[in-house]
Amino acid sequence: MPSxxxxxxxxxxxxxxxxxxxxxxxxxxxxxxLLYFLTLxxxxxxxxxxxxxxxxxxxxxxxxTAILTVIFSTFARFETLNVPYPLFVLSGxxxxxxxxxxxxxxxGSFTNNTNLVTKVYFPRLIVPLASTLACILDLLISLPILxxxxxxxxxxxxxxxVMAPLFLLLAFVQTAAxxxxxxxxxxxxxDVKFALPFFLQxxxxxxxxxxxxxxxxxKWKIVFAVNPLTGIIEGFRASxxxxxxxxxxxxxxxxxxxxxLAIALFVFRRMEDDFADLI
Amino acid sequence: MKTxxxxxxxxxxxxxxxxxxxxxxxxxxxxxxxxxxxxxxxxWALKDISFDVKDGExxxxxGRNGAGKSTLLKILSRITKPTSGSARIHGRVASLLEVGxxxxxxxxxxxxxxxxGAILGMRRSEIETKFDEIVAFSEVEQFLDTPVKxxxxxxxxxxxxxxxxxxxPEILIVDEVLAVxxxxxxKKCLGKMNEVSKTGRTIIFVSHQMGSIAQLCRRSILLExxxxxMADHTNLVIEHYLNHGKAKLASYTADASATHREMYVQxxxxxxxxxxxxxxxxxxxxxLINVKCVINRMMQGAELRMVVKDGRGITIFTTxxxxxxLNAKSKTFEVDYKIPPNTLRPNxxxxxxxLFVPHQHIIESLADLxxxxxxxxxxxxxxxxxxxxxxxFSPCEWAVKQG
Numbered sequence: 001m002p003s004x005x006x007x008x009x010x011x012x013x014x015x016x017x018x019x020x021x022x023x024x025x026x027x028x029x030x031x032x033x034l035l036y037f038l039t040l041x042x043x044x045x046x047x048x049x050x051x052x053x054x055x056x057x058x059x060x061x062x063x064x065t066a067i068l069t070v071i072f073s074t075f076a077r078f079e080t081l082n083v084p085y086p087l088f089v090l091s092g093x094x095x096x097x098x099x100x101x102x103x104x105x106x107x108g109s110f111t112n113n114t115n116l117v118t119k120v121y122f123p124r125l126i127v128p129l130a131s132t133l134a135c136i137l138d139l140l141i142s143l144p145i146l147x148x149x150x151x152x153x154x155x156x157x158x159x160x161x162v163m164a165p166l167f168l169l170l171a172f173v174q175t176a177a178x179x180x181x182x183x184x185x186x187x188x189x190x191d192v193k194f195a196l197p198f199f200l201q202x203x204x205x206x207x208x209x210x211x212x213x214x215x216x217x218x219k220w221k222i223v224f225a226v227n228p229l230t231g232i233i234e235g236f237r238a239s240x241x242x243x244x245x246x247x248x249x250x251x252x253x254x255x256x257x258x259x260x261l262a263i264a265l266f267v268f269r270r271m272e273d274d275f276a277d278l279i
Numbered sequence: 280m281k282t283x284x285x286x287x288x289x290x291x292x293x294x295x296x297x298x299x300x301x302x303x304x305x306x307x308x309x310x311x312x313x314x315x316x317x318x319x320x321x322x323w324a325l326k327d328i329s330f331d332v333k334d335g336e337x338x339x340x341x342g343r344n345g346a347g348k349s350t351l352l353k354i355l356s357r358i359t360k361p362t363s364g365s366a367r368i369h370g371r372v373a374s375l376l377e378v379g380x381x382x383x384x385x386x387x388x389x390x391x392x393x394x395x396g397a398i399l400g401m402r403r404s405e406i407e408t409k410f411d412e413i414v415a416f417s418e419v420e421q422f423l424d425t426p427v428k429x430x431x432x433x434x435x436x437x438x439x440x441x442x443x444x445x446x447x448p449e450i451l452i453v454d455e456v457l458a459v460x461x462x463x464x465x466k467k468c469l470g471k472m473n474e475v476s477k478t479g480r481t482i483i484f485v486s487h488q489m490g491s492i493a494q495l496c497r498r499s500i501l502l503e504x505x506x507x508x509m510a511d512h513t514n515l516v517i518e519h520y521l522n523h524g525k526a527k528l529a530s531y532t533a534d535a536s537a538t539h540r541e542m543y544v545q546x547x548x549x550x551x552x553x554x555x556x557x558x559x560x561x562x563x564x565x566x567l568i569n570v571k572c573v574i575n576r577m578m579q580g581a582e583l584r585m586v587v588k589d590g591r592g593i594t595i596f597t598t599x600x601x602x603x604x605l606n607a608k609s610k611t612f613e614v615d616y617k618i619p620p621n622t623l624r625p626n627x628x629x630x631x632x633x634l635f636v637p638h639q640h641i642i643e644s645l646a647d648l649x650x651x652x653x654x655x656x657x658x659x660x661x662x663x664x665x666x667x668x669x670x671x672f673s674p675c676e677w678a679v680k681q682g
Binding site: 192 | 288292301302303305353354355356357358359360361362363364365366367368369370371372374376377380381383385386390393394397398399400402403
């Protein structure tokens, strides 16, 4: 009997809130196409409405770089190891803008998709993941600007360039972790969106975006590397400009990313059961 | 073979202060907690619900507003989790608590079909295979590459339902989706549901329309204030639902949840000519409905609508009382409706009241608010009881002429 076959196929158990804290990876795998379609939706919506959308993605890093270059080559001159300062800043800004935009947008991903959460079931992590993934396109659009600048300044490229994707991946994991954390928090606490810009501002200043880590005394570098962006940006620059990788810094930052991801997933799991009732 | 086993399911909601809405409040509560005990306002939306659904069965869920129907569907759809108890579901579930979930106005019809399909749990290959069928069913071929924000409501609904109608889960959970859209659309939906139920799939169906429930479900459960009070053949359950506790239902008094509205019905009663509350009327007796309302803020152009429905939930007639004559300063008003003698034929009837501004705004809508029945006290039709002579006495005149 066919009905007997289908009965054995999938069994769903519904259990009370908070009784399981594990993540059902199989469930995520079976919903992978939803992740694809939600990402596609976010990308389409962001770029569909206006052409300004794309122009903005290009203009933002260029203008920020120009401003920072003017300011810092006038008031403070950082030692950037033979890398022209505009290029140095741009390489940091490109990553920072991705982090900043993606976390800001992703933190509101549940509150902007209320009816998805209250009307259908799917593993909830898909929402912040799709939102962060969609922002990668911004990063991909801004990378050619970086290449154009490198050609313009005549910076050579070494074998180390092959390492660049690794640091972009780290940047993604870190951003997704923060996005997951804030998106969950935002369901419960609606003032997260007011606290977030402040947090991001402090974070930007604490990251080696317009200054090099080499500015710091050796022993403080490792402390500084607890900020995951330190390792990501330093590693990304070393890959681009062929300077030496600072493995201890990169190592500490990577570890830091893993810890943040673990915390984010834990907090998310603790809160997601109540999403539909709270949102 | 049991497809769904529900075991002692309960869901509690905590209302009021204990749920912090901002970090600031959370912090303040954290500081206060050791000092004062926070007041809890608990509500059991569901309490100890147990039932089974057999393989291939279509089960109806019946109950008044707030009985816990939606909460039950949400738990079975895994949208929210129960507070205690458990359930086991064998098979692939798709739930339709709304049509067009995830539809985005900026996206085209084509893009929305894929997105919505994926949200409802369809595989991409599955959507591709059924794409032409979905488009044909929705009748929006020419507008497939137009953003849905340019669609009419009808087109939008048809497209949304077309996607949902092509789901092929083993278990389908459906809520009231049929309540929206025009008659043609509802007919199409019901037809499709009927078709689906005949393919041996298991369906759980919630509706306020007893007609649709009776048509689709052989067995139903009745919920009242979060408890399961009956599980039996649909006809018996509907009868119980419509007849049970009718004595109480000759009158209605608003509870605190209504008082925040601009205007609300404070009180509604069904009385006879002598002004006595009554639920059972002779066919040749006047039926009077007295409604008292409170005005917090006068809405210009508001009307009080009374809809009379028969036992199957089919609308018999609608009367709109215009409120334009009210003094701007009045805080309350009363409306008396009178159904003249010899209007309604023997049947059970329900009354729906709603306050609304035509074409703009629904202030309050109260379905199945009051109930009454009419019995035949001696027309010639009374002699052959049980024959369906319609719901109203025919105002049709006739004349016979010698040929």
